[in-house]
Amino acid sequence: MQIRHASHPDDVAALSKAALRERFVADALFVPGEQVLVYTHEDRMVIGGVMPIPGAPIELEAPAALRSERFCDRRELAVVQIGTAGTVTVDGVEYALEHRDVLYVGQGSRSITFGATSAGEAAFYLASALSFSGHPTTLVRLQDALTTRTGDAATANRRTVHKHIHADGVRSDQLVLGITSLEPGSVWNSMPPHTHDRRTEIYLYFGLPEGHRVQHVMGEPDDTRTLVLSDRDAVISPSWSVHFGSGTTDYAFVWVMAGENQAFTDMDQVAVTALA
Numbered sequence: 001m002q003i004r005h006a007s008h009p010d011d012v013a014a015l016s017k018a019a020l021r022e023r024f025v026a027d028a029l030f031v032p033g034e035q036v037l038v039y040t041h042e043d044r045m046v047i048g049g050v051m052p053i054p055g056a057p058i059e060l061e062a063p064a065a066l067r068s069e070r071f072c073d074r075r076e077l078a079v080v081q082i083g084t085a086g087t088v089t090v091d092g093v094e095y096a097l098e099h100r101d102v103l104y105v106g107q108g109s110r111s112i113t114f115g116a117t118s119a120g121e122a123a124f125y126l127a128s129a130l131s132f133s134g135h136p137t138t139l140v141r142l143q144d145a146l147t148t149r150t151g152d153a154a155t156a157n158r159r160t161v162h163k164h165i166h167a168d169g170v171r172s173d174q175l176v177l178g179i180t181s182l183e184p185g186s187v188w189n190s191m192p193p194h195t196h197d198r199r200t201e202i203y204l205y206f207g208l209p210e211g212h213r214v215q216h217v218m219g220e221p222d223d224t225r226t227l228v229l230s231d232r233d234a235v236i237s238p239s240w241s242v243h244f245g246s247g248t249t250d251y252a253f254v255w256v257m258a259g260e261n262q263a264f265t266d267m268d269q270v271a272v273t274a275l276a
């Protein structure tokens with residue numbers, strides 16, 4: 001498991017592009033037949049990718065750095081299907097996840113196994129935070145997520161926000177998670193920009209066609225840096241950082257937060273004219 005240390009905003013200005021990526025970007029998460037995990041000390045979140053292949057299920061292992069017998073001994077976990085089909089079996093109960101379905105796995109779950117079928121690619125994105133309550137494991141299908149449309153085509157940011165795990169939905173201790181999709185012709189996500197000092201947020205961009213990129217903006221509002229991201233790259237936003245970006249075409253992203261509260265609206269918006 002890769003380890004990313006927590007960061008101070010003053011560090012960011014002096015970092016080279018390569019060092020900025022090493023601190024905040026997680027790429028190559030999706031490797032056929034493997035489990036790839038990244039631990040960030042920002043709110044002790046873990047993200048990762050698991051890509052089983054048909055006939056070779058993968059059981060989630062607790063990396064040594066967690067010092068726990070099982071992954072969910074002290075953690076809750078969200079599993080997002082960004083491929084097309086596959087199964088997650090939690091303590092003997094099998095859940096079939098289609099594209100953009102999310103499985104919330106409660107703390108205390110013992111055995112978590114990822115499987116693929118011949119029906120399509122199984123690409124599971126994992127996001128986890130500390131938890132001690134043992135909330136029930138629950139499947140949230142895309143069509144059951146809380147759905148809102150926001151933004152404006154005139155400013156190229158018309159998008160649909162699906163909230164799968166949130167304060168008024170599936171119960172969790174920390175995780176708040178959803179999927180946002182840009183409409184054709186719209187490219188700017190998360191406008192107007194914002195920070196939320198009480199939560200870390202991680203984006204995983206996906207659905208970005210070959211030959212396209214997202215220019216992701218991070219940093220304190222008055223001292224931003226950009227990162228050019230590819231399909232299936234994740235980027236960690238510490239609580240002090242804005243997190244927005246523009247693609248060379250439309251795309252989608254999984255956003256997941258953990259921290260002090262689960263209040264989606266607890267954010268400090270930043271006027272575009274205040275960015276530097």
Ligand SMILES: O=C(O)C(=O)C[C@H](O)C(=O)CO
Pocket residue numbers: 159161180189190191196201243255264267
């Ligand atoms: O497009 C958006 O707006 C978002 O998806 C915003 C994220 O959900 C977010 O940053 C929540 O804090």
Ligand SMILES: [Zn+2]
Pocket residue numbers: 194195196201243267
């Ligand atoms: Zn946010």
